[in-house]
Amino acid sequence: MTNENSFDSIHAYGKWKSNLVQAIEEFQGWLDSTELEESEQSLKIYETLQTLKHDRITLAFVGEFSRGKTELINAIFFSQFKRRLLPSEAGRTTMCPTELFYDIDEPKPYMRLLPIESRTEDASITEQKQDSVNWTHIQLDISSPENMASSFAQITNTKKVKASEAKRLGLYDVITDNNGTELADSQIVEIPMWRHALINFPHPFLEQGLAILDTPGLNSLGNEPELTINMLPNAQAAIFVLAADTGVTRSDMDIWRRHLKSFRRNHHNGLVIALNKIDTLWDDLKTDSEIKSSIQRQCAETAHTLSIDAKRVFAVSAQKGLIGRVRDNAKLIKASNLNAMENVLSNEILPQKEQLVRNTLITDINEMMQESKSILLGQFNSKKKSIQDFSGVGGKNENIIQVLLEKTRKEQAIYHNNAENLQSSRQILSGQHNRLKRIINLDQLDKQVSDARKLMQGSWTTTGMKKSMKSLFDNISSTMNEAAKQTELTNRLVKSIFNRFQNENEDTDIKPKLFSIASYKQEIDTLYQDAEEYRTSVYSTMTEQSFVIKKFFISLVSRARNIYYQLNKDADDWGKRALTPLIRQVKGHKKELHLRLDQLKKAGQSRDSISERITSLKIEAKGLQKHIFDVNKMLTTINTPMPAIVHKKKMPDNVTAIRG
Ligand SMILES: Nc1nc2c(ncn2[C@@H]2O[C@H](COP(=O)(O)OP(=O)(O)OP(=O)(O)O)[C@@H](O)[C@H]2O)c(=O)[nH]1
Numbered sequence: 139m140t141n142e143n144s145f146d147s148i149h150a151y152g153k154w155k156s157n158l159v160q161a162i163e164e165f166q167g168w169l170d171s172t173e174l175e176e177s178e179q180s181l182k183i184y185e186t187l188q189t190l191k192h193d194r195i196t197l198a199f200v201g202e203f204s205r206g207k208t209e210l211i212n213a214i215f216f217s218q219f220k221r222r223l224l225p226s227e228a229g230r231t232t233m234c235p236t237e238l239f240y241d242i243d244e245p246k247p248y249m250r251l252l253p254i255e256s257r258t259e260d261a262s263i264t265e266q267k268q269d270s271v272n273w274t275h276i277q278l279d280i281s282s283p284e285n286m287a288s289s290f291a292q293i294t295n296t297k298k299v300k301a302s303e304a305k306r307l308g309l310y311d312v313i314t315d316n317n318g319t320e321l322a323d324s325q326i327v328e329i330p331m332w333r334h335a336l337i338n339f340p341h342p343f344l345e346q347g348l349a350i351l352d353t354p355g356l357n358s359l360g361n362e363p364e365l366t367i368n369m370l371p372n373a374q375a376a377i378f379v380l381a382a383d384t385g386v387t388r389s390d391m392d393i394w395r396r397h398l399k400s401f402r403r404n405h406h407n408g409l410v411i412a413l414n415k416i417d418t419l420w421d422d423l424k425t426d427s428e429i430k431s432s433i434q435r436q437c438a439e440t441a442h443t444l445s446i447d448a449k450r451v452f453a454v455s456a457q458k459g460l461i462g463r464v465r466d467n468a469k470l471i472k473a474s475n476l477n478a479m480e481n482v483l484s485n486e487i488l489p490q491k492e493q494l495v496r497n498t499l500i501t502d503i504n505e506m507m508q509e510s511k512s513i514l515l516g517q518f519n520s521k522k523k524s525i526q527d528f529s530g531v532g533g534k535n536e537n538i539i540q541v542l543l544e545k546t547r548k549e550q551a552i553y554h555n556n557a558e559n560l561q562s563s564r565q566i567l568s569g570q571h572n573r574l575k576r577i578i579n580l581d582q583l584d585k586q587v588s589d590a591r592k593l594m595q596g597s598w599t600t601t602g603m604k605k606s607m608k609s610l611f612d613n614i615s616s617t618m619n620e621a622a623k624q625t626e627l628t629n630r631l632v633k634s635i636f637n638r639f640q641n642e643n644e645d646t647d648i649k650p651k652l653f654s655i656a657s658y659k660q661e662i663d664t665l666y667q668d669a670e671e672y673r674t675s676v677y678s679t680m681t682e683q684s685f686v687i688k689k690f691f692i693s694l695v696s697r698a699r700n701i702y703y704q705l706n707k708d709a710d711d712w713g714k715r716a717l718t719p720l721i722r723q724v725k726g727h728k729k730e731l732h733l734r735l736d737q738l739k740k741a742g743q744s745r746d747s748i749s750e751r752i753t754s755l756k757i758e759a760k761g762l763q764k765h766i767f768d769v770n771k772m773l774t775t776i777n778t779p780m781p782a783i784v785h786k787k788k789m790p791d792n793v794t795a796i797r798g
Pocket residue numbers: 201202203204205206207208209210225226227228229230231232233353354355356379414415416417418454455456457458
């Protein structure tokens with residue numbers, strides 16, 4: 139493979155992730171062997187492992203038709219097949235959004251196609267993905283690139299239907315011919331055969347968790363709101379593809395304004411501009427430096443038009459890159475400049491993704507490991523204390539045992555007191571937490587949603603309908619603000635409970651895990667902006683009202699519900715676990731003290747049992763030490779960042795002039 143180096147970091151990311159999975163699986167077994175395991179913890183670990191294993195990094199290719207999006211995908215990812223794998227031709231080619239990924243639950247390569255007629259159904263594409271019966275399933279023969287290419291050709295299929303059918307499917311509101319005359323309902327138009335394509339493919343990058351989203355040009359984004367509202371915003375990175383032979387046209391600008399500006403707002407570094415087809419500027423009658431400056435000029439103009447940093451614009455040739463890689467022609471590969479763009483993508487997206495995984499998944503596991511470790515450390519210290527006490531008793535008189543008994547009983551009384559305090563704190567916390575749960579209650583949200591739907595359906599004007607859309611999202615946002623305030627109060631209470639515990643038990647050092655609502659609030663804020671964009675879009679004004687309402691609920695409202703659902707679930711989990719570290723600590727101590735007391739009593743009766751006891755305490759302490767050593771190792775693994783990829787080669791410019 140000639141393009142191996144550019145995406146080295148995908149392998150590094152895959153390796154990092156599989157180390158995490160391994161350490162977390164080890165932790166699962168470890169918890170079992172230490173008898174510290176609790177059902178809530180096991181569930182959380184199971185969920186984390188599932189999320190990690192299924193986690194994907196999505197890279198979306200967006201742009202007007204025929205700019206070379208699919209050709210870029212062929213060149214970047216599939217050149218090792220020594221042919222053009224995905225259909226890329228002049229004119230409109232890709233007719234439906236196409237996702238390429240690796241399905242770890244179903245490793246047999248397949249392509250699934252969702253019929254265009256599903257647009258009239260209530261289920262979103264995300265929901266449709268859960269139910270494979272609605273999709274046309276095609277097994278892929280990966281032993282033959284020719285067979286694969288012919289299967290992939292189906293993505294370009296169209297069919298002829300009456301204009302009335304195209305309207306029913308919400309593909310058009312008004313259909314006109316080239317002269318702008320409206321077509322009669324009975325006239326025939328061409329529409330895509332499929333609504334969405336899924337390709338499961340064991341490509342090394344896809345196996346590491348990369349997913350590619352190829353989108354068709356020509357307003358397909360506007361036609362499938364779910365693409366704009368769900369799939370694109372959820373991608374980690376996007377490549378906006380322009381072509382040097384056309385320059386930035388009005389329809390390119392339209393796509394940029396409507397779909398990519400908001401993407402850039404939420405993804406900072408995740409957006410790259412590919413100024414493709416630079417080979418069309420290669421001119422045998424010009425010198426290399428003349429060509430280079432003309433490419434540079436076009437890049438600068440593009441950056442200026444889009445108001446974007448010129449460093450984000452990469453002048454590339456997908457076609458020459460593909461040919462170069464297929465034929466192992468190093469000069470052509472260099473001239474295509476694909477490496478430069480690939481390096482930026484792989485160097486910027488993956489570290490961001492790593493950070494995200496770290497913040498969302500690893501934090502919880504890290505806390506669980508730290509908490510279990512601190513319990514074992516407590517047990518270890520207590521064993522050490524007992525060993526010291528017993529060793530001190532040796533051949534001395536009864537009094538010492540009495541003193542130790544007295545001391546242990548006192549400690550026991552303190553812990554008894556702690557347990558009672560904790561019980562009453564638990565009740566107060568539960569009151570506060572219930573208040574939070576009442577605010578984010580899903581039934582309440584469902585009622586708001588159903589009221590809004592009735593209002594919208596009953597509304598006579600587009601303005602009335604849009605007003606109801608806004609007021610629903612205003613309500614959702616203000617509920618989130620209220621929830622944020624209540625969370626703050628609950629967190630304050632948890633902190634004070636932990637502080638008090640710390641003051642009463644000097645040798646413990648457990649930090650509280652606070653609940654943060656920030657990420658849900660951020661998601662709702664983004665959704666609010668997306669809803670505003672949808673509400674004010676040309677699509678929602680131009681398309682038939684019932685279709686606009688349907689899409690609004692399927693795409694945007696269901697997303698809000700998902701965020702609320704997740705928030706409820708996470709708040710519940712947290713509520714159950716907030717005081718668990720303290721409760722476990724108290725329980726552990728209680729058990730330990732009970733044991734010590736028992737042994738002291740026995741020691742008072744027989745001298746022999748003392749040395750036996752010291753021996754078994756030493757064995758137990760050693761066992762604990764081993765457990766602590768193991769969990770430390772797991773902690774190191776999960777906290778080790780993904781190694782930075784050092785590129786051996788000099789990073790190429792984002793402009794190249796050498797011709798192939
Ligand atoms: N000269 C030249 N032609 C290219 C380049 N990249 C793509 N093309 C050609 O441009 C045409 C369109 O390419 P596609 O990859 O199908 O474009 P697309 O953006 O995927 O188009 P849709 O699928 O219709 O949205 C094809 O004939 C490609 O061979 C390039 O770098 N240079």
